Amino acid sequence: MSRIDSACWLGPYPFRHVPHHDADGLLRWMDRHEISQAVVSSLPAAFHRDPQPANTELARWVAAHRDRLIPCATLHPHFPGWRRDLKRCSEDLQMRGLRLFPKHAGFSLTDPHTLELVRSASELGWHTAIPIRLEDRRGRHWMDTALEVTLAEIADLARRVPESELLVIDALGVENSAFVRDPSLSGARVGFEVSRMATVLQKSVPQLLDRLGPDRLFFGTGMPLKVGGAGVLKLDLLQTSDENRALIAGANIRRLLRQAGEP
Amino acid sequence: MRLIDCHMHVHGGMRPWGWSDDADVIEAADRLGIEKLAVSIPVTGGRWAEPAEVRDCNDAVYGALQRFPDRLLGYCFVNPGFTHAALDEIERCVVDRSFIGVKLYNQYRISDPTVFPVIERCIELGVPILSHAGRLVDPVDQARQPLCSDAGHFVEVNRRYPEATLIEGHIAGGGDWEWSLGMLREGGENLFLDTSGSVPDAGMLERCVESIGPDRLLFATDMTMEGSVARLLDAEISDTAREQIAWRNFEAILGRRRI
Numbered sequence: 001m002s003r004i005d006s007a008c009w010l011g012p013y014p015f016r017h018v019p020h021h022d023a024d025g026l027l028r029w030m031d032r033h034e035i036s037q038a039v040v041s042s043l044p045a046a047f048h049r050d051p052q053p054a055n056t057e058l059a060r061w062v063a064a065h066r067d068r069l070i071p072c073a074t075l076h077p078h079f080p081g082w083r084r085d086l087k088r089c090s091e092d093l094q095m096r097g098l099r100l101f102p103k104h105a106g107f108s109l110t111d112p113h114t115l116e117l118v119r120s121a122s123e124l125g126w127h128t129a130i131p132i133r134l135e136d137r138r139g140r141h142w143m144d145t146a147l148e149v150t151l152a153e154i155a156d157l158a159r160r161v162p163e164s165e166l167l168v169i170d171a172l173g174v175e176n177s178a179f180v181r182d183p184s185l186s187g188a189r190v191g192f193e194v195s196r197m198a199t200v201l202q203k204s205v206p207q208l209l210d211r212l213g214p215d216r217l218f219f220g221t222g223m224p225l226k227v228g229g230a231g232v233l234k235l236d237l238l239q240t241s242d243e244n245r246a247l248i249a250g251a252n253i254r255r256l257l258r259q260a261g262e263p
Numbered sequence: 264m265r266l267i268d269c270h271m272h273v274h275g276g277m278r279p280w281g282w283s284d285d286a287d288v289i290e291a292a293d294r295l296g297i298e299k300l301a302v303s304i305p306v307t308g309g310r311w312a313e314p315a316e317v318r319d320c321n322d323a324v325y326g327a328l329q330r331f332p333d334r335l336l337g338y339c340f341v342n343p344g345f346t347h348a349a350l351d352e353i354e355r356c357v358v359d360r361s362f363i364g365v366k367l368y369n370q371y372r373i374s375d376p377t378v379f380p381v382i383e384r385c386i387e388l389g390v391p392i393l394s395h396a397g398r399l400v401d402p403v404d405q406a407r408q409p410l411c412s413d414a415g416h417f418v419e420v421n422r423r424y425p426e427a428t429l430i431e432g433h434i435a436g437g438g439d440w441e442w443s444l445g446m447l448r449e450g451g452e453n454l455f456l457d458t459s460g461s462v463p464d465a466g467m468l469e470r471c472v473e474s475i476g477p478d479r480l481l482f483a484t485d486m487t488m489e490g491s492v493a494r495l496l497d498a499e500i501s502d503t504a505r506e507q508i509a510w511r512n513f514e515a516i517l518g519r520r521r522i
Contacts, residue, residue: 016441019466019499136462138397138404138437196463200291201488202281226463229493237294237489 003235004250005030005038006129007169007193007220010061010069011054013043013134015141020224023061023069029223030068033232037068039097039129039253043225045074046101046134052085059093070257072097072129076105077113083120090124096260097121097167098128102153103146109157118161125259127165130154132172132196134225151177158188165256166190167218172197175207191252193220195231199238206238214244218252266492267510268292268300270393270432270457270483273335275304275323280486285327289334291488298510300484302327303338303366305395309407312370314348317341321356328360336517338366338393343378353384358522364428367394369408373429374416382420382427389521391428393457397438398446404437413438414446421454428453428516433485435460435467435494444474452479455516458508459483459491468498468508477504481513 012021020029021043030038040062045054051074062069073089075082075098089095098121102109109130118128133148154168155178168174171192179185179192194217197204209217221231235249254262273285282288292300304320306312312320317340324337339356341349356362365385371377373394385392398413399405417431431447434440434456447456458468458480471480477500484491495509 139439200294224465227465227493227497229497230490233489233493
């Protein structure tokens with residue numbers, strides 16, 4: 001089984017020391033957990049006013065490992081010139097998706113600029129990933145004022161951009177959300193990365209698998225911010241068919257990356 | 264590697280935790296290779312705990328112990344605000360029913376003199392006290408749990424009662440864990456820290472070992488099953504240290520019992 005991690009990062013984090021945040025460190029962890037490829041974005045880009053220099057830096061970091069590390073762009077929809085940056089990320093930097101940090105960068109997921117950015121990414125074949133959070137808010141640094149993105153906000157976005165592929169990173173509570181209750185979202189192209197959910201005891205992952213099907217669940221670890229083994233363990237412990245496991249482990253994210261032009 | 268979970272809960276009384284039957288706890292433990300789990304049912308949510316409710320909680324734990332005698336160990340939850348009732352409950356559970364220790368929640372900070380009679384009785388019995396804890400930094404959390412103990416309160420009690428076996432709950436349970444580790448460096452050999460909780464930060468367990476050493480760390484899940492096991496298995500620490508944390512340290516604590 002080929003594992004592709006849909007939720008990794010590169011670069012330092014401003015609020016605490018994160019070990020192994022460079023490409024070599026991440027690749028060592030990927031080897032240890034038998035993960036063949038990882039989708040990565042720049043952690044510093046989430047905090048910068050202009051994320052484009054960090055996107056360029058990310059492309060340099062992954063250049064020697066491009067067969068295993070697949071870069072995603074971080075863009076802010078209110079920053080002047082994001083259309084030019086999006087084009088450069090796609091054409092010059094060979095990026096394959098978009099990540100948005102609405103709470104860190106101070107924008108709404110449903111304002112017209114954001115909707116235009118998400119639609120523009122879709123026209124490139126990109127998925128748009130939205131991390132719910134970068135850290136647990138209960139231990140937040142005094143300079144970290146970002147709240148968690150809510151599933152309701154993402155549902156609002158999904159209703160407005162039904163043609164776009166969305167991926168929710170660090171998702172929690174989806175099995176009791178509008179995504180399983182609201183018929184208007186039944187056809188939404190929204191996937192959920194499952195590293196924060198439980199496979200045993202609370203059994204959120206099996207419940208979500210029952211309710212949404214295997215096409216909308218994505219393996220991820222959150223490395224190097226998070227302990228990588230948790231996501232791996234949750235996938236390994238999931239009692240499901242080989243076909244379902246293969247979809248969650250890698251085939252679903254591979255499909256999205258191929259739409260974006262990844263071989 | 265053996266795993267003994269020193270901080271877990273069972274369903275029962277008024278405390279539904281998110282599973283329907285405690286057989287699910289045993290099933291999860293089986294799948295993760297956890298041999299035994301030390302469990303309790305505290306009154307949570309910032310609520311006061313009347314003696315009758317405390318007894319109901321402990322009776323539910325006792326029911327679970329009888330149902331899974333080879334897998335579960337029990338903590339006796341008490342509200343130290345009812346001194347006589349709390350001491351009676353310790354007799355009923357720890358002395359008469361072989362519970363292995365006492366569980367405190369956030370009805371009082373552990374350093375409050377109201378708690379001292381409970382601590383003194385636990386010293387006499389040679390049993391540990393596991394207490395809910397966290398260095399809460401978010402105003403919402405602080406308002407919800409104004410009397411939550413942090414590492415500073417534990418160090419204070421550890422200095423007053425160095426012979427008491429104290430377990431600070433869930434370093435990964437939410438809150439500023441780096442501050443907690445800084446403070447716990449001031450603690451003595453009988454002040455332990457459990458490694459449970461849902462905060463998934465990489466490098467946390469390595470920092471725990473660097474800060475207070477593997478002798479004072481105890482593996483636990485507190486219901487975050489996969490995440491807590493992965494935290495221990497992924498940690499870049501020696502196999503000797505991992506084994507100490509996984510079960511040896513807690514087994515040694517259980518051996519301190521005097522009754």
